[in-house]
Amino acid sequence: MLIAIADCQIEDVAPDMTVEFRPLRPKGLQAFITADRKVAEFVFFDGEIYQTDKSTKIVSSMFGAAVRQYKGIDNKCLYENYDVVLEVGMIIQYRVYIPNVFHDLNVKNEQATLSFNTVISDYSTFDITELFDRLPFPSPGHFCKETVTKVVGKQVCAGDVIFEDNFDTFRTDLWQIEQYIPTDHPENPFVSYQSLTADPNVFVRNGSLHIVPKLQEDFLEINQSIETGSLDLGDGCTRRQCSKTAFGPDILPPIVSGQVTSLPFAFTYGIVTIRAKLPRGDWLYPEFLLEPLTKKYVGDKELASVLKIIEIITSIQFIRNSNACYESRDDLIRRIMRDEHWREEFHEYELRWTPDEIELIMDNDLYLRSTMRTLKQCLKDFGFVPSFNEYRQLSFSVAAGGTVEFPDSIVTDAGYVKPWRNTDAKASLKFWRNKDEWLPTWTAPSLEIDYVKVVAL
Structure with missing residues (x-):
């Protein structure tokens, strides 16, 4: 999927967000993104993985929503990708942003393009120096039964409520x-x-x-x-x-x-x-x-x-x-x-x-x-x-x-x-x-x- 991003007005300022990475063994990545709860219930993660440095060939690209639904970790959104294979020495170039107005999801020649306005931040890099075990989901000690259900941007367990709205208000984040x-x-x-x-x-x-x-x-x-x-x-x-x-x-x-x-x-x-x-x-x-x-x-x-x-x-x-x-x-x-x-x-x-x-x-x-x-x-x-x-x-x-x-x-x-x-x-x-x-x-x-x-x- 291609992502078309348009800058907002110059007076808009990108909110402060921090990212904590957990490169996983034998494969996978978890990224915990801290964002003010007043700012958004989800953010987007956009990243590229390089073998050694940014001048080498891209190993893999990643994009997806990080949703504030990870139990037990306050005020953090979680992005998960369990398909990428990571090694010590690789570099992740990434940015995170909060979408404003979604414009379109177009398909041409079987290639999808999603467009929205946002405040674009600069790319940052993360050097992989260690691989970790996957954190238990959704909280330590919780038994996660496998499911055929998949959700964009997150891992789920059998029986999880993966989406819900009672329409107390109209939620533009949903x-x-x-x-x-x-x-x-x-x-x-x-x-x-x-x-x-x-x-x-x-x-x-x-x-x-x-x-x-x-x-x-x-x-x-x-x-x-x-x-x-x-x-x-x-x-x-x-x-x-x-x-x-x-x-x-x-x-x-x-x-x-x-x-x-x-x-x-x-x-x-x-x-x-x-x-x-x-x-x-x-x-x-x-x-x-x-x-x-x-x-x-x-x-x-x-x-x-x-x-x-x-x-x-x-x-x-x-x-x-x-x-x-x-x-x-x-x-x-x-x-x-x-x-x-x-x-x-x-x-x-x-x-x-x-x-x-x-x-x-x-x-x-x-x-x-x-x-x-x-x-x-x-x-x-x-x-x-x-x-x-x-x-x-x-x-x-x-x-x-x-x-x-x-x-x-x-x-x-x-x-x-x-x-x-x-x-x-x-x-x-x-x-x-x-x-x-x-x-x-x-x-x-x-x-x-x-x-x-x-x-x-």
């Missing part, structure tokens, strides 16, 4: 509010994702995260319209598509919604639990996703590599019409979809992601299971075999419409037939011009998340 137009999203939702300030659409209230979809026309300039105007997200844009101009039937996204992504947290395998109240309104649907860290959407088939923590309407994308690809409790799914009071209350949704299978659970009832072997074989029929063992981030949002999620034959509770066809080039336009039917049903369009927790297997 979440990035996305701003982009998802034109390359395979579901083609009729939305743009923004962080509104005058009338916030992503906020914390009464211990819950709220994500609220709104009409884009309410935020356009007076002389602009959905069908003829332009939308430019400017410097706040966080992904590829940052602007759009309406042209013919290709109108601006009719809905402005919100999306949050767990940055810098990313993991492989675990149990994700979310307690949430789903949005109510025609053509609205929540997205609780595990998105690959270094690959977003690069084509129609890439959606298959995104793990969905909840999928009530269509189960798993691309294989929803093949029961041979998964086991499902169709009776439970039908009951949920037909119960008009289901979305009026909070429910607990769970994804169990292991190397062998995935399971989707709602309120302790298993409703879908598929083995990785079966899932890959089914997806192979579509000419695409995704990887399900890579680091992934949490992503929560509310989407509307789109050209995949809702079958053309669907009819709303009020008896309205879906006003667009998924293959229609005018799909978004027909959705928008039908707003007199669907907008009155948006009685509670907000997605409310009470808590999220991720536990290592």
Whole structure:
């Protein structure tokens, strides 16, 4: 992964941070970084290992988050890398910094680039004169059971809570509010994702995260319209598509919604639990996703590599019409979809992601299971075999419409037939011009998340 770093304003001063290294035998490195608790809950470590001096060939490069979650060591963040092989006489050139605004995680030619603002400090060096045994984790005397779960920048033990947020406040050290137009999203939702300030659409209230979809026309300039105007997200844009101009039937996204992504947290395998109240309104649907860290959407088939923590309407994308690809409790799914009071209350949704299978659970009832072997074989029929063992981030949002999620034959509770066809080039336009039917049903369009927790297997 390439890291693009931009200096902050000249008046910003890099906070004082000290690093204590423990080069490990037979391999590995632990770096304990002391930083003021008021400054950050995590910092980034960036280092290069040289054989003897900086004029020789680089042996290895390192980058990752050092998170303040190491029990028993006060006021320190821990960076861990257990893949590097170190020897006495080697030199580590390093720097540590605290990110401010994350701009983008772009992928080009399979190379990921993460960009953010920060105060850049000078490089420092550390001479390896001794190798050490690995410090017990998470504290002396604690038994650490091995786990297949991996977390970027740290070691974890089986049963550890590796990520948790109860949304007492909105924590900018855990979440990035996305701003982009998802034109390359395979579901083609009729939305743009923004962080509104005058009338916030992503906020914390009464211990819950709220994500609220709104009409884009309410935020356009007076002389602009959905069908003829332009939308430019400017410097706040966080992904590829940052602007759009309406042209013919290709109108601006009719809905402005919100999306949050767990940055810098990313993991492989675990149990994700979310307690949430789903949005109510025609053509609205929540997205609780595990998105690959270094690959977003690069084509129609890439959606298959995104793990969905909840999928009530269509189960798993691309294989929803093949029961041979998964086991499902169709009776439970039908009951949920037909119960008009289901979305009026909070429910607990769970994804169990292991190397062998995935399971989707709602309120302790298993409703879908598929083995990785079966899932890959089914997806192979579509000419695409995704990887399900890579680091992934949490992503929560509310989407509307789109050209995949809702079958053309669907009819709303009020008896309205879906006003667009998924293959229609005018799909978004027909959705928008039908707003007199669907907008009155948006009685509670907000997605409310009470808590999220991720536990290592």
